[in-house]
Amino acid sequence: MSEAPVLEVSGLVKHFPVARGVLRRKLIGVVRAVEDVTFEIARGETLALVGESGCGKSTTGRLVLRLMNPTSGSIRFKGEEIAGLDKDAMRRMRRHLQIIFQDPYASLNPRMTVGDILSEPLNVHKIGDTASRASRVRELLDVVGLQAEHAARYPHQFSGGQRQRIGIARALAANPDLMVCDEPVSALDVSIQAQIVNLLQNLQQRFGLSYLFIAHDLAVVKHISDRVAVMYLGKLVEIADKKTIYARPLHPYTQALMAAIPKTDPGLRTKREMLQGDVPNPFNPPSGCRFHTRCPHAQARCSAEEPALREAAKGHRVACHFFETLPPPVIIARSGPPQGKFAERLAAFEAAKQRQAAKI
Amino acid sequence: MSTEALDGGLVGSASGAENGWLARNGLLRRLLRDRVAALAAAVLGIIVLAAVFAPWIAPYDPYFTDLTKVMQAPSALHWFGTDNTGRDILSRVLYGTRNTLVLGLVGVIVGGAIGGVLGIFAAYYRRLGGWIMRLVDIMLAFPAILIGLALAAIFGAGLFAVIIALVIATVPDVARVARGAAVSVMGQEFMEAGRAVGVSDSALIWRYLTLNCISTIFVFLTLRFGQIILIGSVLGFLGMGAQPPAAELGMMAAQGRDFLFMAPHIATIPSFAIFVIVLCANLLGDAFRDVLDPRLQT
Numbered sequence: 001m002s003e004a005p006v007l008e009v010s011g012l013v014k015h016f017p018v019a020r021g022v023l024r025r026k027l028i029g030v031v032r033a034v035e036d037v038t039f040e041i042a043r044g045e046t047l048a049l050v051g052e053s054g055c056g057k058s059t060t061g062r063l064v065l066r067l068m069n070p071t072s073g074s075i076r077f078k079g080e081e082i083a084g085l086d087k088d089a090m091r092r093m094r095r096h097l098q099i100i101f102q103d104p105y106a107s108l109n110p111r112m113t114v115g116d117i118l119s120e121p122l123n124v125h126k127i128g129d130t131a132s133r134a135s136r137v138r139e140l141l142d143v144v145g146l147q148a149e150h151a152a153r154y155p156h157q158f159s160g161g162q163r164q165r166i167g168i169a170r171a172l173a174a175n176p177d178l179m180v181c182d183e184p185v186s187a188l189d190v191s192i193q194a195q196i197v198n199l200l201q202n203l204q205q206r207f208g209l210s211y212l213f214i215a216h217d218l219a220v221v222k223h224i225s226d227r228v229a230v231m232y233l234g235k236l237v238e239i240a241d242k243k244t245i246y247a248r249p250l251h252p253y254t255q256a257l258m259a260a261i262p263k264t265d266p267g268l269r270t271k272r273e274m275l276q277g278d279v280p281n282p283f284n285p286p287s288g289c290r291f292h293t294r295c296p297h298a299q300a301r302c303s304a305e306e307p308a309l310r311e312a313a314k315g316h317r318v319a320c321h322f323f324e325t326l327p328p329p330v331i332i333a334r335s336g337p338p339q340g341k342f343a344e345r346l347a348a349f350e351a352a353k354q355r356q357a358a359k360i
Numbered sequence: 361m362s363t364e365a366l367d368g369g370l371v372g373s374a375s376g377a378e379n380g381w382l383a384r385n386g387l388l389r390r391l392l393r394d395r396v397a398a399l400a401a402a403v404l405g406i407i408v409l410a411a412v413f414a415p416w417i418a419p420y421d422p423y424f425t426d427l428t429k430v431m432q433a434p435s436a437l438h439w440f441g442t443d444n445t446g447r448d449i450l451s452r453v454l455y456g457t458r459n460t461l462v463l464g465l466v467g468v469i470v471g472g473a474i475g476g477v478l479g480i481f482a483a484y485y486r487r488l489g490g491w492i493m494r495l496v497d498i499m500l501a502f503p504a505i506l507i508g509l510a511l512a513a514i515f516g517a518g519l520f521a522v523i524i525a526l527v528i529a530t531v532p533d534v535a536r537v538a539r540g541a542a543v544s545v546m547g548q549e550f551m552e553a554g555r556a557v558g559v560s561d562s563a564l565i566w567r568y569l570t571l572n573c574i575s576t577i578f579v580f581l582t583l584r585f586g587q588i589i590l591i592g593s594v595l596g597f598l599g600m601g602a603q604p605p606a607a608e609l610g611m612m613a614a615q616g617r618d619f620l621f622m623a624p625h626i627a628t629i630p631s632f633a634i635f636v637i638v639l640c641a642n643l644l645g646d647a648f649r650d651v652l653d654p655r656l657q658t
Contacts, residue, residue, distance in 0.1 A: 094558035107549040111571040124558045170557065264557055 001175070004079050005040040006065065006178050006210045012037040012073035014059055018283065031283045033059045035234040037073070038309070041178070044204065046211040048225035048242075048259070050218065052279055056234040057214045059182040064212060065097050066090050074091055079176070095125045096210030098171035102183040105162035108155040114166055115140075120180045122174040140169040143206075144199060161192035168199065180212045218261050222246060227315075233290045234282055236309060240316035250312055250323040252295050289321070294355060297326055390651050391607075397647030404640040406607050407633075411457040420448035422455045425603050429622040434533070441625045443616065453633050456607035459519065463592040463601075463608075464585050464641075471588075472581045473531025479530065480573070481539025483546050484565055493539065496532040504529030504591050505598070512600040524603040526588050537580045541573035561581050569658065575652040580643035586638035608635050 015030040034056045041047045042355055062068045066082060076085045082093055101107035106356055118137045122128055128136065133295065138148040144165040155163055171179055181200065187195040197220060203209060215221050220227060222242065229239040230253065238251040249255045256275045275294050280286055286293050292302035301321055309317045310334045312324075320326075368540035391400045409416060420438075426446035435439040440449035478496065482489035508525035515521045545551065546569065552566050593610025595601045603614075609630040616627030 062552075067552055067556060083569060091560070094556060097556075098555070099556045101549045103549055108554050109550045109554070109572070110568070120554070120559065121557045124563075167553075170553070174557075240432045306556055330365070 005042050005181065006078060007023070007041040007212070008059075008074075008076040008079075009064060010038045010074050011038065011077065012060065012063055013071045014056070014063055014068065017040070021033075027077045029283060030103075032234050032285055033282055034063060034070075037231070037234075037236050039229050039236065039239060041210045041212060043177070043210055044208050044227045045227065046204065046213050048213045048215055048221040048228045049231060050135045050221055050228060051231035054279055054282070055231045056282070057231050058182055061182050061212060061214050064178075065094075065099055065180055075207075086334075095118070095121065095127075095174035096177050097180070098174070098176040098178070100167050100171050101165075101185045103187050105161050105187075105278060107167050108163055110155055112154075114146075114150065114153055114155065114158075117155070118167065118169055118173055120152070120168065125174055126240055127174060136173065143172065143203070144169045155298070159194060160188055164188060164192075164196055168196075168203070172203065175207070175311070176209070177212045178212065182214045183216070186211075186215065186217060193220065200224065218257065230257065233279060233285055235290055235319065236317075237291065237319045238317065239309075240268055240313075242315070244316055250316070250318045250326070251291075251320050252326065253291050253296050285294055289319075297322060367646070373497050374543070376398060377464050387588070391647055394647045394650070396643055400640040400643035400647070401437035403636065404644065407637060408461065408641070409424060410454055411461050414451075414454040414458050418448075418454045418604070422447060422451040424448075429459060431626065432618060434625060435535040441623070443612075444619055444623070445624045449612075449629055452612060453630060454605040455608040456612055456630060457633060459602055459606065460589055460592060460596075461609040463519065463526060464589040464637075465552050467526030467530055467588040467592065468581050470523075471527040472577065472584075474527070475531040475534025476538045476570075476574075478575050479535040479540075480542045480565060480570055481576075482535070482539045483542030484569060485559075489539070492535070496535045502528075503519070505594060508591075508600045509598075510593045512595075513631055517600050517603060522592055522595045525595065525600075526592055529591060530584060530588060533584065534577065534580060537590050538573060538577050541576040545569055545572045548586045579645060579649040579652055583642060584646050585645070586625050586641035589641070590635065590638055604629075 012034055013036060014034040015032055017027055018029050018031060018094075019025040020028050022122065023300065028356070029034075029162055031143075037049060037056075037060055051057050052266065057333060060070065063070045066085070073083065074081060077093070082090065085093060100314060102122045112120075115137050118140050119133045122133045122136060126132070131191075137151050141150055144166055148163065150158075150162075158166065164187075168184075175212045184200070185196050186194060200211065203212065209230065211224075213221065213225055225242050227239065227241045230237050230245075230251065232253050238245065238249065238254045245254065248270055249258050264285075277294055278294060280290070286303070288303040288305050289298075289307050292298040295302065304356070305321070307321045309319045312318045392401070397523050424447065426442070429438070429446045431441050431444055432438055432442045432446075438448050438450065440453060443449055443452070478492050482492040482496075504525055507528050508522060511521040511524050512518075515524075551564065551568055554564050559568070592601065593608075593613070596608045596610025597614040599611070599614065602611055604611070613634070614632035616623075616625075616630065619626050
């Protein structure tokens with residue numbers, strides 16, 4: 001892509017100080033929530049940020065929007081550094097960077113009507129006059145699939161999916177370039193999830209938005225993203241385009257994640273290395289490679305030396321000392337031919353699939 | 361979803377026509393559906409009206425002493441009887457209610473405003489919060505009656521000293537309640553959403569934070585109103601408050617105490633007036649709490 005990336009993040013670090021004591025507060029350490037994270041997002045692109053809960057992906061999203069201040073590192077929006085902007089300058093910048101929240105029940109002010117919520121960004125950034133704001137609100141409601149008369153209602157009069165649409169409309173109101181989607185569908189049930197994901201994709205095509213899509217549902221990520229970045233304990237362990245990472249994950253952690261996706265063919269037997277134990281405490285992360293305590297391929301070097309993010313192919317970076325020599329991830333073996341009723345049903349399903357394919 | 365949309369259309373148009381957060385949920389309608397609350401509201405309303413229009417309603421001059429009619433029992437001429445200097449007790453109760461209500465209202469409104477602002481700021485500005493709450497703790501350590509006594513010693517006894525004492529007694533409690541409510545609102549995502557949109561601090565504090573915890577503070581203040589009147593009356597009883605010949609319910613009860621066996625009505629009638637006011641305020645406060653609690657809303 002010839003254009004400059006919409007967002008360039010490099011060396012982003014967030015440490016939360018932990019202090020103890022009543023009168024004289026002493027610093028007893030820091031929680032290393034985000035450590036040296038580097039990525040970029042091109043115009044119109046969706047970068048998915050995945051990882052276990054507590055790995056720092058939501059924190060990264062909030063740092064990008066300066067809802068939290070980074071400890072160090074650089075955040076460049078369309079080439080302009082925003083990590084050091086003061087409060088007022090950042091406030092003006094906010095119209096270009098927006099966020100969709102996870103919980104549609106908590107992210108709308110219950111004391112404001114939907115119309116007020118949607119015109120808030122326009123008021124704050126002094127876009128248009130009263131009449132044009134009202135028409136913009138109607139337009140936004142239409143764009144996200146709600147009706148104009150919904151503007152006079154309060155959030156508690158809507159269902160979860162509708163509220164998430166309102167949240168999306170609010171984020172769209174000031175025509176942003178980048179949207180951080182912080183697990184926007186994980187609080188919704190599956191049928192609504194599909195609607196919201198499709199809505200997000202439509203909006204991206206219509207308005208040329210870039211998404212930083214934070215999620216832990218790999219099926220949704222596979223559907224919506226262009227590239228995927230995998231985080232573990234505050235660090236980026238692998239970043240690549242979607243096809244590559246789903247077809248050939250190189251980092252052992254990514255491999256474990258991919259192996260955990262449910263397969264649609266019950267006959268398939270994969271040799272799965274289940275990860276043991278929990279994510280270590282980010283207050284006291286393991287030495288060397290942070291994943292070595294749970295890695296099935298860990299060696300002596302892993303606990304001593306921290307692996308750098310190295311280029312494996314163009315646009316595919318991995319933070320592992322041994323990714324070249326690791327065995328390929330999964331050996332797929334069929335557990336013998338299917339038997340009995342199951343074989344019949346499978347045959348019927350295959351036949352239906354063939355017919356469908358023939359029609360198209 | 362389709363039925364919801366149909367129902368919602370009616371609700372939406374109705375709520376669109378009304379304005380303000382009180383009207384939004386048909387709050388008054390729901391409040392008055394509670395019969396006890398409706399009765400309390402009616403009684404309190406009558407009392408307030410009587411106090412406001414005391415100069416026109418009162419049958420006699422509350423300060424006029426008639427030594428030929430001392431300590432008369434209630435009769436057709438003097439409904440509540442007369443006191444030890446022959447003043448009409450009904451007139452004095454009407455004027456006294458005026459002073460007592462003003463004490464309670466000023467205490468609750470001024471104290472509530474100061475306490476509410478302190479509590480909300482303590483929740484919004486975390487660094488300031490620790491200091492504000494320590495200050496509040498210090499205020500909490502002094503009983504209102506003690507402060508009243510000290511202020512009366514400094515400024516001289518009178519309504520002013522009592523009002524200051526009542527305000528100081530109200531501030532720390534309200535600040536604690538307001539901070540508690542505001543901290544829980546601060547934790548909600550819409551505060552962050554407002555910041556992400558670029559809303560300024562002042563608008564965040566007012567439209568996002570305060571409007572979402574104001575019902576909690578309001579309920580607390582209604583409940584507090586009765587207590588404040590009681591404290592004010594106690595200070596009046598102890599002689600800190602309004603000075604004779606002015607009428608104030610607590611002070612009137614104190615003066616009647618000396619004649620409790622000869623003419624019990626002199627002390628009991630003002631005491632009963634205090635009792636009715638406090639009871640109505642508390643009942644109304646309870647009803648407000650039930651109506652405004654979002655967890656009880658459908």
